[in-house]
Amino acid sequence: MNILLLGYGKMGKTIEKLAIDRGHKIALIIDRGETEKLSQIKDTDIDVAIEFTEPEAAVLNITSCIDADIPIVSGTTGWLQKYDEIKSYCEEKEGAFFYGSNYSxxxxxxxxxxxxxxxxxxxxxxxxxxxxxxxxxxxxxxxxxxxxxxxxxxxxxxxxxxxxxxxxxxxxxxxxxxxxxxxxxxxxxxxxxxxxxxxxxxxxxxHSRKGFAFGAVLAAEWLKDKKGVFGMNDLLQF
Structure with a gap:
């Protein structure tokens, strides 16, 4: 898969390494303070986005991916007062959104x-x-x-x-x-x-961030080509 990484802190770097080890390609990285790059994502061959940023950035990142018809996996916390709004927006746009408070x-x-x-x-x-x-x-x-x-x-x-x-x-x-x-x-x-x-x-x-990163990459692999709003219960079939 071609992956868009939103957020390139310690978690983003761990996801990058695990994704590459599993045969995926990081097509684009958008880090903190680079929101102008969101306008570029419609013109790229991206299969799925993985987002670990900050509460202030999460909603814009998620809606931008939905608008660009890019399935998005988000692990950012602290913004869930707007979760129902994002869920409705995704369903209205027939997009794909996967959220987990913890991907381990x-x-x-x-x-x-x-x-x-x-x-x-x-x-x-x-x-x-x-x-x-x-x-x-x-x-x-x-x-x-x-x-x-x-x-x-x-x-x-x-x-x-x-x-x-x-x-x-x-x-x-x-x-x-x-x-x-x-x-x-x-x-x-x-x-x-x-x-x-x-x-x-x-x-x-x-013991490390690897468990969170591995789960996020698994979620991205699972979400590709799907439509709807999902979470870890769907991935793990609990």
Whole structure:
């Protein structure tokens, strides 16, 4: 495939290497501050775009690819207040859009374990808390992955109806999320149920960006020649 890379930071460079190793070609790279290059993408032989940029740039990048009839895989977080708008735009334009808050296969297995545990704990007398830790370059907090985990709990556990970041005093229906930023940490997420008797926790620790990049490239391979709005459940057939 000929791939358009939107974003050429550490993640973009990792995706580039993995894509080339899998026999693909990087046809064009558009990095931060190069939005004028988006006008060029209609005239290129691009099969799919992979986008890991910043919340402020994501919507323009995604809509530009949809307008150019280029399927786009996005992993940028922090812009999801406009997700429904983008979904409707893609469907209206009959485009192809794939979004994941986290492209790691392991994290997506973790999502399912989290929902299963939340359902089991629905009637049990435990308190819940979450934490996430990422590198200091990550701007949004909590992470998109942490939000997905919290939403999975809310879907399966009647006790919780919302989440909040770093609240010392919460109401009983709120999931507290603590966010840490530490240099060179790819991503760690933990869910802890605790009581006076015992604690139950599940945790995912990423060792590098390779898992995220590999999943994004797999999503791009899967999305090519499709139309519609998709996510990791579609790719992994969960």
């Amino acid at each position: 296969i392991g994290v997506n297995i973790f999502f399912k374990l989290n929902e299963f545990l939340a359902k089991l704990m629905d009637t049990q007398n435990y308190e819940l808390e979450m934490s996430e830790t990422h590198h200091t370059e990550k701007k949004d907090a909590p992470s998109g992955t942490a939000i997905s985990i919290a939403e999975g709990i809310i879907k399966q556990n009647k006790k919780y109806t919302k989440w909040a970041l770093d609240k010392n005093k919460k109401d009983e229906n709120e999931i507290p999320i603590t966010a840490h930023r530490i240099e060179n940490v790819p991503g760690t997420h933990e869910v802890i149920y605790h009581s006076d008797i015992d604690n139950i926790s599940i945790k995912h620790t990423a």
